[in-house]
Amino acid sequence: MRERALIIGAGIAGIQAALDIANSGYEVVLVEKEPSIGGHMAQLSETFPTLDCSQCIMTPRTVEVGHHENIRLYTYSDIESIKRDGSDGDFTVTIRRHAAYIDWDKCNGCGTCQEKCPFKVESIFERGIGPRKVVYTLSPQAVPNKPVIDAENCRYLQSLWDMQAGRIPSVDKNGNPAKPKCGACLKFCPTEAIDFEQKDTLIEEKVGAIIVSTGYDLFPQSRLPEYGGGNIPDVVDGLAFERLLAASGPTAGKVIRPSDGKQPLEVVFIQCSGSRDPERGMPYCSKICCMYTAKQAILYKHRVPEGQAYVFYIDVRAGGKGYEEFLNRAQEEEGVVYLRGKVSKLFREGDKIIVKGADTLSNRTVEIAADMVVLATAVVPRSSSSQIAEMLDLEMDENGFFTASDEELEPVASNIAGIFLAGTGLGPKDIPETVAQASGAAAKVLSLFQREKVTA
Amino acid sequence: MRTRISSASVRGDFVTQVETISGQSLLACNQCGKCSAGCPVAFGVDILPNQVIRLAQLGIQDVLESQTIWTCAACLTCVSRCPKGIDLPRVMEALRLIYMENSGNVIEPTSIPETMVAEVPQLAIIGGFRKYSR
Amino acid sequence: MSIAYFPGCTLSTKATGYDISGRAVAQALGMPLEELPEWQCCGATFPLATENSMALIAPTRILTQVQKSGGKVTTLCAICFHVLRRSQNFLEAHPEMLERINWFTEEPYDGKATVTHFLEILRDEVTWKGLAEKVTNPLKGLKVAPYYGCLLLRPPSEIKMDDPDNPTILHDCLAALGCEVVDFPYQSECCGSYLTVSKPELPHKLANEILESARRHGAQALVTACPLCQFNLDYPQRPEHQMLMGNEIPVLYFTQLMAVALGLEQATWGMDKHYIDPRPLFESFRLSVVGDPLKTDH
Numbered sequence: 001m002r003e004r005a006l007i008i009g010a011g012i013a014g015i016q017a018a019l020d021i022a023n024s025g026y027e028v029v030l031v032e033k034e035p036s037i038g039g040h041m042a043q044l045s046e047t048f049p050t051l052d053c054s055q056c057i058m059t060p061r062t063v064e065v066g067h068h069e070n071i072r073l074y075t076y077s078d079i080e081s082i083k084r085d086g087s088d089g090d091f092t093v094t095i096r097r098h099a100a101y102i103d104w105d106k107c108n109g110c111g112t113c114q115e116k117c118p119f120k121v122e123s124i125f126e127r128g129i130g131p132r133k134v135v136y137t138l139s140p141q142a143v144p145n146k147p148v149i150d151a152e153n154c155r156y157l158q159s160l161w162d163m164q165a166g167r168i169p170s171v172d173k174n175g176n177p178a179k180p181k182c183g184a185c186l187k188f189c190p191t192e193a194i195d196f197e198q199k200d201t202l203i204e205e206k207v208g209a210i211i212v213s214t215g216y217d218l219f220p221q222s223r224l225p226e227y228g229g230g231n232i233p234d235v236v237d238g239l240a241f242e243r244l245l246a247a248s249g250p251t252a253g254k255v256i257r258p259s260d261g262k263q264p265l266e267v268v269f270i271q272c273s274g275s276r277d278p279e280r281g282m283p284y285c286s287k288i289c290c291m292y293t294a295k296q297a298i299l300y301k302h303r304v305p306e307g308q309a310y311v312f313y314i315d316v317r318a319g320g321k322g323y324e325e326f327l328n329r330a331q332e333e334e335g336v337v338y339l340r341g342k343v344s345k346l347f348r349e350g351d352k353i354i355v356k357g358a359d360t361l362s363n364r365t366v367e368i369a370a371d372m373v374v375l376a377t378a379v380v381p382r383s384s385s386s387q388i389a390e391m392l393d394l395e396m397d398e399n400g401f402f403t404a405s406d407e408e409l410e411p412v413a414s415n416i417a418g419i420f421l422a423g424t425g426l427g428p429k430d431i432p433e434t435v436a437q438a439s440g441a442a443a444k445v446l447s448l449f450q451r452e453k454v455t456a
Numbered sequence: 457m458r459t460r461i462s463s464a465s466v467r468g469d470f471v472t473q474v475e476t477i478s479g480q481s482l483l484a485c486n487q488c489g490k491c492s493a494g495c496p497v498a499f500g501v502d503i504l505p506n507q508v509i510r511l512a513q514l515g516i517q518d519v520l521e522s523q524t525i526w527t528c529a530a531c532l533t534c535v536s537r538c539p540k541g542i543d544l545p546r547v548m549e550a551l552r553l554i555y556m557e558n559s560g561n562v563i564e565p566t567s568i569p570e571t572m573v574a575e576v577p578q579l580a581i582i583g584g585f586r587k588y589s590r
Numbered sequence: 591m592s593i594a595y596f597p598g599c600t601l602s603t604k605a606t607g608y609d610i611s612g613r614a615v616a617q618a619l620g621m622p623l624e625e626l627p628e629w630q631c632c633g634a635t636f637p638l639a640t641e642n643s644m645a646l647i648a649p650t651r652i653l654t655q656v657q658k659s660g661g662k663v664t665t666l667c668a669i670c671f672h673v674l675r676r677s678q679n680f681l682e683a684h685p686e687m688l689e690r691i692n693w694f695t696e697e698p699y700d701g702k703a704t705v706t707h708f709l710e711i712l713r714d715e716v717t718w719k720g721l722a723e724k725v726t727n728p729l730k731g732l733k734v735a736p737y738y739g740c741l742l743l744r745p746p747s748e749i750k751m752d753d754p755d756n757p758t759i760l761h762d763c764l765a766a767l768g769c770e771v772v773d774f775p776y777q778s779e780c781c782g783s784y785l786t787v788s789k790p791e792l793p794h795k796l797a798n799e800i801l802e803s804a805r806r807h808g809a810q811a812l813v814t815a816c817p818l819c820q821f822n823l824d825y826p827q828r829p830e831h832q833m834l835m836g837n838e839i840p841v842l843y844f845t846q847l848m849a850v851a852l853g854l855e856q857a858t859w860g861m862d863k864h865y866i867d868p869r870p871l872f873e874s875f876r877l878s879v880v881g882d883p884l885k886t887d888h
Contacts, residue, residue, distance in 0.1 A: 225755035226537060272488070277539035314488040341506075344494025344537055345755075347775035349806075354775070358493035360506055365498045479640040496780040497792055527789060530635070531780035532744035536754055549638035563788065575825070576786060577817045579600045579669055582634040583784035586645075 001208040002090050003449040004029065008079060008388060011039020012431060013213035013423030013438040015061050020442035022070035026449055029205045030065065031095055032075045033384065036142035037062055039215050043125065045245035045253070047431055048295040049326035055141055055248060062143040072205070076100055076148055078384075080202060082210075082391050089418055093205045099198040100148035101157065102135075106193035109145040111137075113185035113194065121153045123250075127240035129258060130250020135185050139248055149194075155181040157196060208452075209418050209445045212394070212402065213438065214385045216424035219274035219281065219378035226345045227273060227375060233259040234353055235346065235373040237273075238292055245299050255303045257372055260351065264371030267300055268355050269293045269311045270343050274378035276314065282378045282399060287428040289376035290317045294330040296374060301334040309336045310368060312343050312357050320430065339366060346373060379428035392419055401427045412441040420444050465515035470554075474512050477550035482513045484540045491534035491544055497527050505534055505544055512547060520555045524548075526562060526588070552587065561589035593711065594659040595623035596652060598670035599631045605667075605817035607860025611845040612666045612708065614858035619716055619724060623664070626655045634669055634784075636676045643690050649677035650691050656703040664706045666845065668816035671707040672741035672749070678705045679748055707742070709759050709815065709844070710751060718766040726853035727877045728768025734847065735772040735809035736760030737800065739819040740780050754778050760813060763844055767851035774807040776800045781822040797826045798833060805837055811871055813844045824865045840868035850877065 005021050007014045010032035018028045030037075041047075042062075044054035065071055080094040102113075113135045123132035125139070135149045151157045160180040163170040172178045186194045218237050221230030228235045234257045236244075247253040257264050271289050274281035290313065297309040316338070318324045330336045341358035348354075352369040359366050381400040389396050395403040395415045402421045405413040414421050420441040423434045465471075475482055485506070492504035501524040503511070511519035519525070525548050534544040556562065563584060573581065593616070601609040616623045629652055637645035652674065656663040665671040681688045681701050692698040712721060736757075743754040752759045757778065764771045779800060782793025801823060804812055814820050824841040827833045841864070849859045850872055861868050 225753060229756055272539075276486075276488075279539050279541040281539065314486065341489030341493055342539070344490050344533070349775065356493055358489040358498070358504065358506070360487060360489040360492065360504065363504055363507065365492055365495065365504070477639050477641070496782070496796055497785070500792055500795075527785065527792065529740075529780055529783040529785050529792075530638075531740040531783065533740070533780065536744045536746055543638075546638045546640075553639060568787065572787065577600045577604045577821050579598070579634040579667070580784040580787050580818050580821070582599075582631060583669075583818075584787040586633065586635045586637075587784065588788065 001088055001449070001452045002206050003027075003452065004205075004207045005209045005211060005445050006031065006091065006093055006205065006207040007211045007213060009039070009213040009215055009423070009425070010037035010065070010073070010075070011213060011215045011423060012041045012058065012061075013215070013434045014039075014211070015058075015065055016435045016438035017211050017213065017422055017442040017445075018065055018071050019061060019068070020439050021445055022068050024446050026070065026446070028071045029093070029095075029207060030071055030073050031077050031079060032073075033078050034138060035076045035100070035136075035146075035148045036138050036144060037065060037073070037075060038138075038143070040239065041431065042139060042141075043127070043239055043246070044242050045247070045249070046295065046299060048291045049320075049322040051295070051298075053247075055139075059141055062141075066143040073144070074203070075144060079388065079391065089208070091207050091210060091418075093207060095203045095205060097201045097203060098148075099151070099200050100146075101151065101154075101194065101196055101198050102147055102149060103193045103195045103198070104144065104146045106191045107146045108191055108193075110190060111147075112188050112190065114147060116184045116188045118182065118184060119153065119155065121150065126243050126250050127237065129236070129240055129243040141248070149185070156183045156186070160196060209420070209448055210392070211420045211422055211438075211441045211445065212388055212392070212414070212425060213421070213423040213441075214382050214388055214425040216379045216428065217382045219380050221375065221377065223281065224273055224375065224377075227270070227343070227373075228346060228348075232346075232348050232353060232373075233257075234264070234371070235375065237375050237377045238289065238296070241296050241374045245296065245303070253303070255300055262371070263304055263307075265304065265307045266368065266370050267297075267307060267309050267372045267374065268343075268353075268368055268370040269297055269309065269374045269376065270355075271311065271313045271376045272342060273375040275376075277378075282380060284399065284428070285317065286376075286379040287317065288379065288430050291320070291323055291326065291430065293374070293376050294318075294327050294336070297336040298330050298334050301336070309334070310370075311336060311338045312355075313338055313340060314342055320432065341366075346370075379424065381425060385425050392416060394419065401425065412437050412444060418448065459514070459516060461514060466513070468515050470517055471512065471515045473554055474547065474550045477553060478543065478546040480543055480547055482509060482547070485509045485513065485542050486540065488539060490537050490539065494533045494537050496531055496533065497529060498524075501527050508551070509542070509544065509547060512551065520551060525551045525555070530587070549587075553590070556590050563588035591620065592622045592624040594656055594663045595625050596629060596632075596656070596663050596665050596670060596674065597625060598665065598667040600817045601667055605820065605843075607846060607863055608666055608817060608820075608843040610860040611843060611849040611858055614854050615845050615848040615852055616708070618852050618854055619721070621711070621715070624659070626652070626659055626663070628655055632670045632673045634673070636673045643687055644694075646677055646680070646687075646691055647694055649673055650681065650688075650699050651695055653678060653681070653703045653705075654695065654697050654699040656705075657700055661702060662704040662706065664708050664711050666708050666815070666843075668707070668739060668742040669818065671705070674705045675707075676748055678703060707751065707815070709763065712763060713759060718762045721763070721848075722766040722768075725767055725851045727851050727875060729847065729851050729875065730768050730770075732769050732871065732875070733772050733808050733810045734764050734769040735774050735804040735807065735812050736764055736777060736844075737804070737812045737814045737819060737823070737841075738778040739814060739816045740778065740783070742815050743778060760815070760844060764813065764847070767847055769847070772804065772807050772809040774803050774809065776803040781819045783818060783822070786818075786822055793822045794826050797823050801827070801833065801839055804839060809839055811847075811868060812839055812841045813847055814841060815844060828865045838866045840864060840866045840871060842868050850875075853877070
């Protein structure tokens with residue numbers, strides 16, 4: 001057996017597992033589809049219940065991953081195929097590294113291309129709060145801190161390809177070869193790292209064990225028509241609110257309304273948006289929302305001391321260490337008002353959002369004219385999870401999460417020998433649990449390698 | 457006086473009757489309150505729709521004395537939004553039927569003023585009758 | 591191509607405007623409504639108790655007539671539609687109940703009829719494009735708010751016509767007629783329904799909220815598909831109530847607006863029995879009338 005591990009997904013689970021294995025002296029191939037590592041944790045402002053700055057606690061690890069001699073990091077890459085060798089059980093993995101149109105060996109991360117790029121597009125990382133440039137890194141602390149060019153929106157590449165395919169003329173009015181549009185980054189890059197001829201590359205790696213840590217996504221607002229269906233700019237989801245709170249985010253940490261930039265003074269948080277809803281959403285509880293909603297309400301009050309936060313809840317789930325005390329802090333110290341009842345409907349009225357809810361504890365139907373609404377939308381599996389499951393023949397539950405080989409006693413082992421699981425790809429969980437599972441999966445891999453050594 | 461709760465109340469005849477007539481499993485309701493939040497008439501009644509279900513769950517027959525079951529307009533907003541798919545209008549109907557079985561009709565033909573009969577669309581009168589009498 | 595039609599008791603008496611305009615526009619669109627030869631009241635409520643076989647006899651008799659008239663029926667009254675659609679769903683899903691009901695009726699029902707609302711016929715058979723092409727009086731500039739009410743769309747799992755939280759069927763109809771469609775948040779909030787008989791102060795309050803919201807969003811008129819909604823929203827606006835303080839909004843049936851837009855003569859609009867008269871709204875429009883070249887005015 002080859003004593004090398006493949007880790008699919010470089011969120012905090014993949015990062016932790018990679019470091020555990022690499023620090024034990026074994027090689028790790030770490031594959032991540034985004035241009036840089038960190039997953040959703042990189043989007044967070046602060047984490048509960050400590051209110052540590054997310055980037056601050058994560059960066060030492062991401063930097064270590066970036067420099068580690070035992071970690072071969074492939075970002076902006078997808079798994080193309082995985083084949084298992086019958087004789088020794090090793091996996092042959094084909095990785096597709098997408099063309100970034102920038103030579104990362106030449107690039108020194110100066111950021112000039114991003115500065116000079118004239119075009120902005122919607123940023124998925126910023127969750128609708130702010131744009132990014134067509135040539136971009138996900139954040140200033142990105143690891144690797146090398147940008148990629150979004151070909152679909154790049155004027156240069158689109159016009160170049162149109163000319164090559166004959167869709168537009170490749171000679172100008174005077175008979176000279178036509179130039180593709182823009183090309184600002186090409187002009188200004190000090191190290192000549194822009195390479196518009198770059199192609200996808202396929203790389204083959206052989207490994208003895210795999211850890212799948214593909215992470216989560218959020219339930220789309222379009223499936224919540226009674227909450228605006230995603231069409232009201234000031235109704236945002238949890239991750240979008242994180243981007244508003246984040247100091248390195250598009251508003252530099254100022255909590256403002258996406259619609260008009262004004263500071264919201266009445267903010268409504270709605271828990272269980274899409275969770276605990278077998279009829280029209282996901283049947284399960286998403287576990288982290290009660291805690292992150294309390295966190296967001298506390299942080300909002302820190303930023304806007306004269307503001308008022310309301311949380312509509314069915315139950316409050318705060319089972320971890322220090323969690324109940326954190327909830328008490330939200331109510332007693334920050335004056336967050338908790339109203340027990342699920343909101344039935346909300347709609348825009350002028351520049352307010354009318355929220356129609358109920359407080360079952362005081363036996364009243366209630367109405368709030370909010371400036372902003374934050375929906376704690378359900379945690380759902382990433383679409384890439386099902387692709388990986390199919391490739392590896394992994395079992396998934398009816399909600400699309402990976403199934404462990406025994407949910408009680410083997411929570412990080414999959415149904416396939418040599419393949420392990422960690423993190424939110426298995427189901428909703430917070431950061432401490434994710435990191436614990438990651439180390440658990442890494443330990444399983446290390447014991448596999450060790451057993452080979454001892455018995456060989 | 458405290459409300460005594462025992463298997464005689466939570467698994468008694470009243471609960472069985474309500475569940476049989478409505479075809480609903482009352483304990484499936486986790487009291488999230490979305491029904492009450494969307495109910496158009498809940499502002500003007502003594503107990504909220506979710507509380508009607510709550511009292512029925514506990515076998516508390518006082519629920520038959522509430523205004524709510526007679527104020528339900530069967531707009532069906534509650535059942536359309538309930539995360540557990542509980543058909544509240546059916547539970548309301550079951551409670552009305554049980555009440556009327558014991559206490560007679562709530563509305564009588566002679567009680568409707570003639571001016572109303574002349575102006576109101578008859579489907580409202582027919583609908584009202586079918587809800588408030590047997 | 592005619593289509594079997596169930597008018598229901600209210601459309602045949604108090605809400606004749608809906609019936610007259612409905613028949614006229616269907617005729618103009620080439621699909622005349624053919625009233626069922628024999629019918630009685632549908633019962634106005636869909637019986638909600640699990641043992642409902644007696645209460646379903648009336649709708650079943652209607653569906654038997656539909657079966658004898660070709661197997662497909664359309665309705666205008668949202669409540670009749672709701673009752674027949676849910677009854678049909680129920681009978682299809684519970685053949686044993688259908689069998690039991692058939693013991694009590696004069697003729698047995700085969701359980702196979704198709705129940706439609708006229709809006710579905712417009713959407714699926716005439717198509718909005720087809721309707722727009724037949725419009726001779728586009729109602730440009732007329733701001734109309736579609737009011738869906740409750741029973742036309744709910745419960746969505748059974749009615750399956752449109753999403754009650756994000757409906758478009760009346761929006762599309764109005765757009766095809768050339769109106770400026772006014773989206774407003776109270777479009778599927780309840781009007782109070784039959785509480786108008788037992789607790790009239792509640793529908794009064796609800797009507798106030800609905801009309802105020804429509805007014806705030808700039809509506810000049812409301813359209814609906816239900817005679818009870820029409821009544822509950824029109825009646826409280828009468829002069830002695832001063833509900834909207836001189837800013838009254840006429841409440842029309844969508845078929846009445848269609849009759850105007852299709853250039854049909856005023857007799858077919860059925861607008862003489864409203865509490866708030868909608869006719870002044872149309873005076874500013876240069877209207878042409880179908881089949882009467884002398885009255886054409888462009």
